[in-house]
Amino acid sequence: MSKKAQFVVIVQDTATWMEDQAKKFYSNLFLSETIGEKYVAETLSIPALFKVQNDFNIEVLMVHENETPSSFLQLNSSRILNEKIEASKPICIEHIVYSDAEEIQILFDRAEVIAQQRKHDFIWVKLFESDLILKETLIGMGYTAFNFSEAMTENLPVKQLLLKKEIN
Structure with a gap:
């Protein structure tokens, strides 16, 4: 069976798996287990994931192969986060x-x-x-760099980049 991305509901098993994967991923990305775990504790811990589950503006997409999860991301359509982006509906x-x-x-x-x-x-x-992959x-998918200073957070372990793509 092929891999596909679907929305997921955050339940205890899913949240536990996501937190564990995020710890491994960010510890490798930041080249520090301490920094990776600290970042995950603030953004992708089990309590943070359950908070996301209760926020109708944030949704989680996860890749599954058969029933096995492997990668995920968060879609955030919050007006507050997106309000100063120069677009009608960002x-x-x-x-x-991700794994690859x-x-x-x-x-x-x-x-x-x-x-x-x-209609975004x-x-x-x-x-x-540091996330070169x-x-x-x-x-390669047509995203380009842009600057949006309101999106930057000072407490991050490494510098963040922003990429954008217009949707037709």
Whole structure:
């Protein structure tokens, strides 16, 4: 069976798996288990994931192969987060945890279909400067760099980059 990206409901098992995967992913990305775990504790811990489940503006897309999960991201359509983006109806993609470039492609292809169905005209992505696989994959998919200082947070372990793509 092929891999596909679907929305998921955050339940205890899913949240536990996501937190564990995020710890491994960010510890590797930041080259520090301490920094990776601290970042996940603030953004993708089990309590943070349950909070997301109760926020109708944030949804989680996850790649599954058969019934096995492997990668995920968050779609954020919050007006507060997106209000100063110069677009009619933007959506943000953040907290991207993946196993390979193929799964990035699967996640973002599905996110773009969802954005188009919901009549979003603009997708923007928060990623870390050190995440070269994600950056190169997205640039290959037509995403370009842009500057939006309101989206930057000072407490981050490494510098963030922003990429965007217009949706037709």
